[in-house]
Amino acid sequence: MTSHRRAIFLDRDGVITANVYYERWKEWEAPMSPGDVELLPNAAEALLRFQRKGYLLFIVSNQGAYAKGKIALESLVATAKHVEALLAGAGVEITESYYSYSHPQGVVSDFSGISLERKPSPYFPRLAAASHGVDLSNSWMVGDRDTDILCGRAAGCRTLRIFSPHAEAASVTPDLEAQTLFDAVEMLVNFVS
Numbered sequence: 001m002t003s004h005r006r007a008i009f010l011d012r013d014g015v016i017t018a019n020v021y022y023e024r025w026k027e028w029e030a031p032m033s034p035g036d037v038e039l040l041p042n043a044a045e046a047l048l049r050f051q052r053k054g055y056l057l058f059i060v061s062n063q064g065a066y067a068k069g070k071i072a073l074e075s076l077v078a079t080a081k082h083v084e085a086l087l088a089g090a091g092v093e094i095t096e097s098y099y100s101y102s103h104p105q106g107v108v109s110d111f112s113g114i115s116l117e118r119k120p121s122p123y124f125p126r127l128a129a130a131s132h133g134v135d136l137s138n139s140w141m142v143g144d145r146d147t148d149i150l151c152g153r154a155a156g157c158r159t160l161r162i163f164s165p166h167a168e169a170a171s172v173t174p175d176l177e178a179q180t181l182f183d184a185v186e187m188l189v190n191f192v193s
């Protein structure tokens, strides 16, 4: 298969979906149940625009809450399905969603410790490239954390950071930065290296 298709690899939380404040842990977290899912304003519209420009769309997301003992795995899987259903309802075609449910400091034995697929590993973008003929050097990783930028860079993609009020301070420099996914569309499509 020739590798000629361009893709956008999307971190999910803080980019497509809003993070949620959980009183239980007094922390902003990824949504952990379907009822907590809210798409960020104009996120679906941004994805439709990428789609119309011919980009394949992939979600690449770390969801460590089950590994950390916070929630049932079923709830995280149902949440992921709900996000995909909302996007599909808006006409967005996600070619594939890749989730890592492990965590290096987890407490659930089979889901804890070193994992090959968890970002910043480029495992999932590399797998997407092999599976769907993606040209990684003409593709982008879009996320709100250093791990997203490092994942994209390690995969040989260009990188764009979305501002998120709940991400840790950035210490890795992406190729581009934008306030929202919607703002990112024109910047990214018109990017000339």
Ligand SMILES: [Mg+2]
Residues within 6 Å of the ligand: 011, 012, 013, 014, 015, 143, 144, 145
């Ligand atoms: Mg994020």
